[in-house]
Amino acid sequence: MKNLMKNPLFVPLICLGLVLLFNLITNAGFFEISIKRNNVGNWILAGNLISVFNNASELVILAIGMTLITSASGGQDISVGACVAIAGGVILKILASKTGAPVVVAVSLGCLVAMAFGAFNGILVSIFNIQPMVATLILFTAGRPISSWITGGLSPRITNSVLDAVGNVIPGVPVPTPIFIAAFCVAFIFLTLRFTNLGLYAQAVGISDKAARLVGLSPRLVKFIQFVVMGLCVGLVAFIKVSRVGSIQYNYIAKDIEMDAILAVALGGNSLSGGRFSMTGSIIGAYTIQAITTTLLANSVPSDALSAYKAVVIIILVVIQSPVVKDFWRKRRKNDPAQSSPSPSLNGSPSAPTGPQTAKPEANLGADLGSGLASSLGTGPGASLATSQGGA
Amino acid sequence: MKFKLVFLLAALVAFGLVGTSPTMAQDLIKIGLINADPNESGYRKANVESMTSALSKENGFDVSVAYSERKVENQIAAAQQFINEGVKYLVISPEVSTGWDSVAQSAKEAGVKVIAFDRVIEMPDDVLVASTVSDMRAEGDKAVKWLEDKKLPVYNIIHIQGQMGTDAQVKRSAALTEAAKAKGWNLVAQQTASWSEEDAKQVVQAVIDAKKEFNVIYAENDNMAAGAVAALDANGITHGKTGEVIIIGFDANQWALKEVLAGNWNLDVECNPLHGPLVAQIIKDLEAGKKVDKVRYIEEQAFDTDTITQAVVDGRTYGFEN
Numbered sequence: 257m258k259n260l261m262k263n264p265l266f267v268p269l270i271c272l273g274l275v276l277l278f279n280l281i282t283n284a285g286f287f288e289i290s291i292k293r294n295n296v297g298n299w300i301l302a303g304n305l306i307s308v309f310n311n312a313s314e315l316v317i318l319a320i321g322m323t324l325i326t327s328a329s330g331g332q333d334i335s336v337g338a339c340v341a342i343a344g345g346v347i348l349k350i351l352a353s354k355t356g357a358p359v360v361v362a363v364s365l366g367c368l369v370a371m372a373f374g375a376f377n378g379i380l381v382s383i384f385n386i387q388p389m390v391a392t393l394i395l396f397t398a399g400r401p402i403s404s405w406i407t408g409g410l411s412p413r414i415t416n417s418v419l420d421a422v423g424n425v426i427p428g429v430p431v432p433t434p435i436f437i438a439a440f441c442v443a444f445i446f447l448t449l450r451f452t453n454l455g456l457y458a459q460a461v462g463i464s465d466k467a468a469r470l471v472g473l474s475p476r477l478v479k480f481i482q483f484v485v486m487g488l489c490v491g492l493v494a495f496i497k498v499s500r501v502g503s504i505q506y507n508y509i510a511k512d513i514e515m516d517a518i519l520a521v522a523l524g525g526n527s528l529s530g531g532r533f534s535m536t537g538s539i540i541g542a543y544t545i546q547a548i549t550t551t552l553l554a555n556s557v558p559s560d561a562l563s564a565y566k567a568v569v570i571i572i573l574v575v576i577q578s579p580v581v582k583d584f585w586r587k588r589r590k591n592d593p594a595q596s597s598p599s600p601s602l603n604g605s606p607s608a609p610t611g612p613q614t615a616k617p618e619a620n621l622g623a624d625l626g627s628g629l630a631s632s633l634g635t636g637p638g639a640s641l642a643t644s645q646g647g648a
Numbered sequence: 649m650k651f652k653l654v655f656l657l658a659a660l661v662a663f664g665l666v667g668t669s670p671t672m673a674q675d676l677i678k679i680g681l682i683n684a685d686p687n688e689s690g691y692r693k694a695n696v697e698s699m700t701s702a703l704s705k706e707n708g709f710d711v712s713v714a715y716s717e718r719k720v721e722n723q724i725a726a727a728q729q730f731i732n733e734g735v736k737y738l739v740i741s742p743e744v745s746t747g748w749d750s751v752a753q754s755a756k757e758a759g760v761k762v763i764a765f766d767r768v769i770e771m772p773d774d775v776l777v778a779s780t781v782s783d784m785r786a787e788g789d790k791a792v793k794w795l796e797d798k799k800l801p802v803y804n805i806i807h808i809q810g811q812m813g814t815d816a817q818v819k820r821s822a823a824l825t826e827a828a829k830a831k832g833w834n835l836v837a838q839q840t841a842s843w844s845e846e847d848a849k850q851v852v853q854a855v856i857d858a859k860k861e862f863n864v865i866y867a868e869n870d871n872m873a874a875g876a877v878a879a880l881d882a883n884g885i886t887h888g889k890t891g892e893v894i895i896i897g898f899d900a901n902q903w904a905l906k907e908v909l910a911g912n913w914n915l916d917v918e919c920n921p922l923h924g925p926l927v928a929q930i931i932k933d934l935e936a937g938k939k940v941d942k943v944r945y946i947e948e949q950a951f952d953t954d955t956i957t958q959a960v961v962d963g964r965t966y967g968f969e970n
Contacts, residue, residue, distance in 0.1 A: 559840035
């Protein structure tokens with residue numbers, strides 16, 4: 257139980273659980289899933305849960321990029337919505353042109369353009385050392401006008417079997433395709449984090465530029481790469497967006513999605529000032545945000561009040577995660593004899609063979625940082641041991 | 649000093665925007681035309697073309713044109729510049745309706761008359777001689793009247809609202825909510841989709857997931873109607889002339905009228921951007937010494953599956969598919 261609660265994913269999961277629990281109590285029909293035929297004759301699954309997973313796809317993909325940028329640069333990219341408009345404009349323009357270019361070409365070019373704009377942000381942040389939020393403010397402002405310039409201010413509408421398969425369902429597969437795209441991206445990023453040093457480097461640079469340079473990393477390159485990766489995420493999201501309705505409106509597409517992506521990172525229990533991150537947390541955060549939106553829609557919240565309701569829910573979830581509340585629970589646990597009594601026999605007792613080994617690092621930490629800090633870092637008996645040794 | 653600098657900047661901006669004004673001609677009526685950004689939307693593009701073609705030299709006007717580049721400050725600077733150049737009329741579609749006091753003052757001193765088109769502007773009556781606007785309320789009422797005439801056995805309506813607080817949303821919503829109250833129509837859902845297709849798709853999907861019965865979708869613009877239809881298509885619900893659900897959209901873009909012509913939608917109410925001829929007529933009337941109405945509503949139609957023709961679709965000058 258204690259290990260579970262110490263897990264960094266515990267609180268994000270609790271947040272998602274709370275939203276789902278609310279639905280379970282107020283409206284059990286929320287979890288119903290049915291299968292039906294759409295107007296083209298393909299089977300499709302439908303239900304609120306499917307809607308949550310389906311509509312969260314874009315946010316999940318952007319949360320991946322946002323987590324990496326946050327970790328490495330200690331700041332956020334607020335231009336993603338505008339860049340989605342640009343990439344969407346490119347994809348739409350190519351598909352609407354009379355060249356007959358296949359979807360693959362359009363999407364590849366869209367991704368390349370998005371990565372180029374990501375690289376632009378990356379250069380401003382990594383080489384010119386501009387605060388990420390300030391650097392990306394440029395495209396945040398200019399992105400949608402650029403998109404309008406690409407499409408000539410028009411919103412052409414495309415009917416195309418490939419787009420239909422991507423935005424809705426592949427014939428014969430009843431699960432909406434965006435869910436698969438998001439799942440693929442999640443799998444890809446986890447494999448990348450597992451088998452490459454991308455995540456490790458990002459964290460190292462995020463924790464300390466200087467230290468990272470001393471061990472031979474190039475903080476510039478690491479930060480730059482994260483922005484290019486975000487560009488790729490943006491390109492994919494633009495593709496999904498274009499596919500959903502066969503068109504985009506450059507001034508409304510992915511509106512305010514950057515804020516939701518940042519929120520997903522925060523709800524995932526990540527520090528927005530960079531360093532260590534939990535990708536799983538961010539992804540759970542993204543699904544939580546969509547679950548909130550779908551819940552509000554399912555409960556027909558009045559339009560004027562929609563944002564206010566969402567804000568209230570988010571305040572609650574963010575406060576649950578705040579250090580003050582976490583501290584409160586930790587202290588309660590410490591004072592609770594039922595929770596802390598089994599621990600001394602594991603950690604503190606000299607007779608247990610593992611005792612000295614586990615206690616020692618904490619003791620060193622205590623000596624380094626001072627006993628007060630150590631007692632707040634450590635828990636239960638380990639901390640008290642540290643205090644006594646550090647003071648000696 | 650600071651004021652001077654601001655003025656200098658304003659003059660510079662205006663100069664940059666105005667470009668070269670045509671040489672003065674004796675009998676042409678000198679006009680300063682200030683529009684919003686032509687790239688704002690297909691609607692605005694059509695509006696810009698309508699204005700410039702109606703207020704042409706051939707029609708007896710000498711026009712200087714300025715665009716907002718999305719900033720009302722640019723428009724105000726351009727207005728001051730035009731007044732200094734000695735135009736007789738200022739024709740404005742403001743980015744923001746308020747904050748025009750200084751322009752009104754200068755116009756009054758110089759004896760310049762102001763005509764607002766497409767959007768309302770706040771100016772005293774002695775300066776603002778006329779406004780031409782779309783009657784958003786009348787548009788909503790047209791849709792409601794059409795719906796009433798359908799005499800459906802039961803009215804279960806999904807009401808998809810535009811960006812909350814905009815003129816079009818407030819008035820188009822008011823038309824439906826008042827009618828629903830008076831006639832006992834059931835609003836199954838009343839949600840904003842902020843003019844966005846995808847949001848509208850989500851709203852309708854949520855209603856379908858909740859297993860609520862509905863037979864009408866009233867979407868306050870064409871894009872949201874398209875999003876709603878995408879949700880119906882994804883769930884195997886038929887719509888349009890022969891379908892289970894009636895689709896109503898607003899704005900009458902060309903692509904949307906095609907949907908009506910094809911029978912996929914039932915009704916599309918026009919929001920007419922072609923203010924040019926009306927404004928030209930008002931100026932001619934003023935020059936002839938006639939009295940003009942303070943507010944002129946531009947003529948707008950509604951097209952349903954019975955009244956739409958290929959000619960109507962082809963005659964559209966805005967909202968193209970490609």
